Amino acid sequence: MSNSTTEPVQPLSTEQLSATTLLRFATAGSVDDGKSTLVGRLLHDSKSVLTDQLEAVERVSASRGAEAPDLALLTDGLRAEREQGITIDVAYRYFATARRRFILADTPGHVQYTRNMVTGASTADLAVVLVDARNGVIEQTRRHAAVAALLRVPHVVLAVNKMDLVSYEESVFARIAEEFTAYASELGVPEITAIPISALAGDNVVEPSSNMDWYGGPTVLEHLETVPVSHDLTSCHARLPVQYVIRPQTAEHPDYRGYAGQIAAGTFRVGESVTVLPSGRTSKVAGIDLLGTAVDVAWTPQSITLLLEDDIDISRGDLIVPSGDVPKATQDIEATVCHVADTALAVGQRVLLKHTTRTVKAIVKEIPSRLTLDDLSQHPEPGQLVANDIGRVLVRTAEPLALDAYADSRRTGSFLLIDPADGTTLAAGMVGAAFAAPTDAPAEAEAPADEAGWDF
Amino acid sequence: MTTVATVTEGTDSPYALSHLDALESEAVHIFREVAGEFERPVILFSGGKDSIVMLHLALKAFAPAGVPFSLLHVDTGHNFPEVIEYRDRVVAEHGLRLHVASVQEYIDAGTLRERPDGTRNPLQTVPLTEKIQREKFDAVFGGGRRDEEKARAKERVFSLRDEFSQWDPRRQRPELWQLYNGRHAPGEHVRVFPLSNWTELDVWQYIAREEIDLPQIYFAHERDVFKRSGMWLTAGDWGGPKEDEETEKRLVRYRTVGDMSCTGAVDSDATTLDAVIAEIAASRLTERGATRADDKMSEAAMEDRKREGYF
Numbered sequence: 001m002s003n004s005t006t007e008p009v010q011p012l013s014t015e016q017l018s019a020t021t022l023l024r025f026a027t028a029g030s031v032d033d034g035k036s037t038l039v040g041r042l043l044h045d046s047k048s049v050l051t052d053q054l055e056a057v058e059r060v061s062a063s064r065g066a067e068a069p070d071l072a073l074l075t076d077g078l079r080a081e082r083e084q085g086i087t088i089d090v091a092y093r094y095f096a097t098a099r100r101r102f103i104l105a106d107t108p109g110h111v112q113y114t115r116n117m118v119t120g121a122s123t124a125d126l127a128v129v130l131v132d133a134r135n136g137v138i139e140q141t142r143r144h145a146a147v148a149a150l151l152r153v154p155h156v157v158l159a160v161n162k163m164d165l166v167s168y169e170e171s172v173f174a175r176i177a178e179e180f181t182a183y184a185s186e187l188g189v190p191e192i193t194a195i196p197i198s199a200l201a202g203d204n205v206v207e208p209s210s211n212m213d214w215y216g217g218p219t220v221l222e223h224l225e226t227v228p229v230s231h232d233l234t235s236c237h238a239r240l241p242v243q244y245v246i247r248p249q250t251a252e253h254p255d256y257r258g259y260a261g262q263i264a265a266g267t268f269r270v271g272e273s274v275t276v277l278p279s280g281r282t283s284k285v286a287g288i289d290l291l292g293t294a295v296d297v298a299w300t301p302q303s304i305t306l307l308l309e310d311d312i313d314i315s316r317g318d319l320i321v322p323s324g325d326v327p328k329a330t331q332d333i334e335a336t337v338c339h340v341a342d343t344a345l346a347v348g349q350r351v352l353l354k355h356t357t358r359t360v361k362a363i364v365k366e367i368p369s370r371l372t373l374d375d376l377s378q379h380p381e382p383g384q385l386v387a388n389d390i391g392r393v394l395v396r397t398a399e400p401l402a403l404d405a406y407a408d409s410r411r412t413g414s415f416l417l418i419d420p421a422d423g424t425t426l427a428a429g430m431v432g433a434a435f436a437a438p439t440d441a442p443a444e445a446e447a448p449a450d451e452a453g454w455d456f
Numbered sequence: 457m458t459t460v461a462t463v464t465e466g467t468d469s470p471y472a473l474s475h476l477d478a479l480e481s482e483a484v485h486i487f488r489e490v491a492g493e494f495e496r497p498v499i500l501f502s503g504g505k506d507s508i509v510m511l512h513l514a515l516k517a518f519a520p521a522g523v524p525f526s527l528l529h530v531d532t533g534h535n536f537p538e539v540i541e542y543r544d545r546v547v548a549e550h551g552l553r554l555h556v557a558s559v560q561e562y563i564d565a566g567t568l569r570e571r572p573d574g575t576r577n578p579l580q581t582v583p584l585t586e587k588i589q590r591e592k593f594d595a596v597f598g599g600g601r602r603d604e605e606k607a608r609a610k611e612r613v614f615s616l617r618d619e620f621s622q623w624d625p626r627r628q629r630p631e632l633w634q635l636y637n638g639r640h641a642p643g644e645h646v647r648v649f650p651l652s653n654w655t656e657l658d659v660w661q662y663i664a665r666e667e668i669d670l671p672q673i674y675f676a677h678e679r680d681v682f683k684r685s686g687m688w689l690t691a692g693d694w695g696g697p698k699e700d701e702e703t704e705k706r707l708v709r710y711r712t713v714g715d716m717s718c719t720g721a722v723d724s725d726a727t728t729l730d731a732v733i734a735e736i737a738a739s740r741l742t743e744r745g746a747t748r749a750d751d752k753m754s755e756a757a758m759e760d761r762k763r764e765g766y767f
Contacts (some may be wrong), residue, residue, distance in 0.1 A: 022475040051740040089625065091609040092602045094655045101475040103653055115630055122632040229472070243488040248521035256520060262485040262634070267471075291484065291516040299471050303484040303517070316492045340630040354635055357492065414633045423616075423639025425629045 020096065023224060026105040026120035026153070028144040029130030034161045038130060038199035039093065039106055042221065045206040048095035090116040099225040114143060115340045115388050118428060121151040122414070125229050128157045128220070129180075133166045133196070136176045142183060146373040149187035150336065150390065150430065152410060155227050156189045159220060163212065164198040170214040187376070193227075195220055236300070237327065237404060238266030239412045240320040241356035246305055258289060258305035259314055264356060264411035265404075266322075267299040268306065273323040276314050277402040282323055283310040300411075317358035319402050319412075327412075329400035333362075336371075336406075337393050337417065337427040339385040345393075345417065345426050346384040352418040353397055353429075361398040362417070368392045385427070393429070406430035476662055483510075483650040484517040485634060486613060490595045490648055491517075491524050493638045497595035497648075498555065498588075501527040503539035503671060504713035506599030506651055508546075509659055512668050513650060514597075515550065525597070526553035530584045532576040532715040533560030534694040539713055542671040555591060557583035574695045575718045585621035588645055595638065597648045603655045613652050619643035656711075657736055664729040675732065676709045676724045687720030711736075 029035035043049045093104040105120030121127055127148040131141050148156050158180045166172045177194035184192050195204055196215055203209030206221045218226070246258040268274075272285045287307035288298045298304045306320060314320075321327065333353075339345050345364060353362040369378040370391040378392075385391045395417070406413030417427040473481070490497050499514065501507045514523045529543060547554045559579050562568035568579050588596060602609045612628050614636040629637055638646050651659070663670065681688040681704065682697035689696055691703045694716050708721035709732070726732045 020475050021472050022478045089610050089628065091606070092653065093609065094603045094653070096655075096657070101658075119630045119632055123634075243485070244492045244518075246518055246521050250520075253520045260488050260517070262481060262488075289519075291480070292519050301478065301481055302473070303481040303488070340632075352639075354637065356635075357489070411633065414635065416632065416635050416637060418637060418639060422641065423637065425632075425637045428630070428632045 020099065020101050021229070022101045022103065023126065023227070023229060024103045024105070024124050025126040025128060025224065026107055026117065026124040027128045027130065028107055028117050028120075028147070029128075029161075030132075030138065030140040033130040033132050034199045035106075035130050038128075038159065038161065038197070038205065038220075039104065041199050041202065041205050042104070043093060043095050045202075045221070046095040046097055048093070090120045097221070097225055102224065114147065115338060117144065117147050118151060118338045118340065121147055121153050122410075122428065124151075124153050126155040126157065126224070126227055127153045128159055130159045130161050131176060131180070133160050133162045133172055133176065137179045137183065141180065143373040145180065145184045145189065146187055146371075146376065147338075149184065149189045150338070152406065152430075153189075154229075155191045155193070156184060157220065157223060158184075158192060158194040159199075160194065160196045161199050163196045163203060163209075164201045168196075168203075168209075168211040170212070173212075173215075193217070193223055195223065236266040237325050237409060237412075238268055238322050239264040239327075239356075239404070239409065240268060240304075240306060241358070241412070242314055242316055242318045242320060243357050244316060245314065256307075257311065258307050259318075259320065260303070260305045261320075261357070262303045263298060263300040265300050265409045267297055268304075268320075268322075269297045274308070274320050275323045275326050276312065277319040277321065277326070278329055278400055279313065279318070281310075281312045283308040283312055285309075317356075319356065319358075321402070327402040327404055329402045331397045331400050332365075333395045333397065333401070333403060333415075333429075333431060334433060335393055335395065335415070335429040335431045337385065337391060337429045339387060339389045339391070339427045341419070341424050341426045342387050343419070343424070343426070344384040344386045350420065351395075351426060352420050353395060353401075353415055354418060355401050355403060355415040356412060358401065359418070360401065361420075362395050364393060364417075365396050366394040368394065393427075395429075403431045405432040407432055476658065476665060479654055479658055480513065480516075480662070482634075482653065483513045486636070486648060486650040487514050487517040487597075489636055490597070490638070494595040494646070496591070496593050497525045497597065498528045498591070498593045499523075499525050499597040500584075500599065501529050501543065501554075502599075502713060503529070503535070503543040503546075504599070505659055505663065505670060505674065506601065508668060508670060509654075509662060510597060510599050510650060511546065511550075512666060522551065526555060528555040528557065528584075528587065528593070528596070530557045530580045530587075531559065532580060532717075533558065533563070534576055534692075534716040536671070536673055536690070536713065536716060538671045538673050555587060557587040559583055576715045577718050580715075581621075588621060589619075589643075593645055594640065595646050595648050597650065599651055600649050601651050601654050601656070601659075602649075611649060611652065613649055614638050615647040615649070616640055617645050617647055621645070623647075657733070660729070660733050660736055664733060671713065673710045673713065676707055676727045678705055679708050679721065680704070681706050681708060681721055688722070689720060690716050692716060 027035055027039060091106045093106055095102050105124060107117040107120035129144045131137060160173050160176050173196040181192050195217060196212055197204040197220060199205055203211055204219045206219060208219055240261045240263050242259045243261040246260050248256050268285060270285050270288055273282060274285055275282045285306060286309045288295050289305040290298055290302060347364055347367050349364045351362050352359050367382055369380050370382040370389055372379060404412040413431045415429040416425055419426050499510055518524060559576055562583055563570055568582060600608050602611060610625055612631045617623060640646055680691045682691055682701045684701060688708055691697055697703050707725055709724040709726060710721050712719055724735060726735045
């Protein structure tokens with residue numbers, strides 16, 4: 001850590017503080033890529049590491065005989081993580097600048113825990129993929145890019161770290177950026193920003209680097225502060241999964257019947273014609289209650305209560321949509337899943353499927369293929385999926401569900417598969433016909449190293 | 457590349473939510489999920505700012521109906537009188553049902569023993585978990601925030617506890633999107649943390665924005681305090697000061713509210729919400745580092761207590 005950035009930042013005014021927006025992002029990197037150092041520096045330089053936390057890190061580092069404070073101790077919160085010196089589980093970190101608040105899903109780089117990157121990426125607007133400039137794009141980098149593409153994270157930052165160890169050479173950066181961008185674009189990652197950094201020396205993390213005059217782009221923090229989060233809702237399908245029916249039944253509100261939920265996508269307006277699924281009944285929006293305030297229009301991700309003109313039967317698990325934009329209900333779901341449990345998911349298995357606020361019985365009809373992220377090839381008919389596998393599945397549900405493609409809506413296009421016996425979350429599903437990658441999976445692509453290599 | 461929506465620049469979009477609105481909406485969603493999926497939820501209510509914000513959010517989430525949850529207070533017997541007074545006032549005002557698990561009763565009955573250091577915070581675990589089992593609560597809301605402590609940073613929003621109320625950080629369910637899995641076997645319960653993604657500053661800004669009433673000990677006031685383990689503790693019947701400790705009158709306030717035996721006051725002249733927010737934004741200490749003795753016991757103090765069933 002350089003000394004120039006250890007000064008406390010100026011306290012923000014109350015107006016500055018409340019005007020800020022929220023950016024959720026995830027970090028991913030292989031072991032020893034310097035992810036903890038990057039996270040540590042972002043936290044440290046934004047005043048999110050406070051004196052007592054730093055003192056605790058210094059105390060423990062010194063007691064272990066380390067010369068410099070080990071910033072990984074800031075982020076490794078569990079006993080087992082500190083003992084093994086690795087990050088096991090995703091952790092959430094918080095920091096702020098004058099322009100934005102950040103929620104960082106700090107995900108493990110260790111190959112065994114890639115499912116946690118899926119967890120972190122599921123709510124992220126942006127993913128930072130770290131590579132070591134000396135090693136360039138490696139297998140794990142490709143997996144991280146593929147997971148970001150699969151989860152449809154809108155922005156990906158490639159942080160080429162340890163530039164200080166390659167003499168800040170532009171050609172090294174350019175080669176890695178080019179290779180990664182080609183690979184990630186092929187996967188369907190919509191936007192890629194490559195930034196050459198040294199997390200240790202502080203180049204281009206918060207402060208622009210004087211060692212890399214050839215780089216004219218933003219620093220990591222500047223990019224995080226300014227990257228536009230998509231709020232164009234006009235093209236989205238409006239969806240309100242009903243969470244809870246509010247009926248006060250009091251003298252003051254004898255007839256109030258409101259459908260509470262968080263708008264999953266799009267906008268709702270008073271006066272709009274809506275259809276309730278699965279019943280198909282229609283009505284008009286009589287009012288929208290935004291946590292105690294009546295509004296004319298509400299949008300995702302606001303939590304609201306919707307009032308309808310007609311008294312129709314609606315309960316938790318129903319979906320309210322504009323009558324002009326009704327999704328097709330189906331009992332046969334085709335999806336890509338990431339298997340997150342230690343027990344396998346097999347063809348013929350009976351499961352529960354949780355989609356928005358609705359949980360239904362389901363059966364795994366087919367597992368047509370398992371994806372090898374290294375070369376994006378498909379391994380046909382694997383029979384089962386084990387922890388960290390990503391595969392295609394066909395699921396038959398006991399009741400029809402109104403699903404969107406994950407490509408259209410991360411919220412109404414996603415689901416969980418749950419073990420009915422003990423409640424374990426088995427798999428995270430993304431509805432849609434195909435994996436993001438437009439590549440033709442070569443038929444002979446059964447990789448020779450498959451058995452040994454598929455353990456991340 | 458075909459599915460990229462047109463993006464609106466930065467924060468100028470009319471559809472962008474402020475960070476407080478986004479956090480509020482997320483927390484309300486969590487409350488409603490629990491109301492929809494559980495039989496007997498309860499809100500842990502200490503009278504501290506986090507639980508006060510939780511209750512405020514729950515009131516908004518179900519308005520104009522009442523909150524469909526009862527409250528549970530773990531009373532250490534060493535609580536600040538101002539906080540107990542606040543608790544009872546709020547319960548009456550909103551027509552809520554309050555359960556109390558009393559550490560003092562356990563000590564009086566001989567089932568819990570006072571610790572040599574007089575700290576009662578770790579003693580809360582047994583009364584809490586036994587109350588949960590006895591009342592068959594299946595969802596227990598806590599005001600814990602991930603920014604408080606590094607073990608808490610690993611906590612899920614929905615956190616499954618076994619029949620002994622234990623937390624096993626290595627066997628947590630991955631939590632994806634906003635799809636919270638609350639399935640549990642009889643005897644197990646789920647701890648739910650709607651403020652997971654809030655920071656101390658967010659909580660204070662929200663209190664200011666929503667004009668939420670707080671116990672007065674959060675604001676600067678004159679108080680008889682004495683120094684123990686580097687903290688200003690309130691003098692009182694609970695066991696301080698000892699002979700070699702001297703009481704003095706200081707202008708202080710509290711950043712956290714817990715047991716009087718282990719919650720320290722900070723020197724402060726902040727008498728308004730704006731002043732408190734300015735003070736916290738400029739502080740170089742975390743709230744727990746500044747005022748909680750129990751977290752300093754060991755590197756894994758919080759993780760170890762949480763494993764046993766602490767909140």
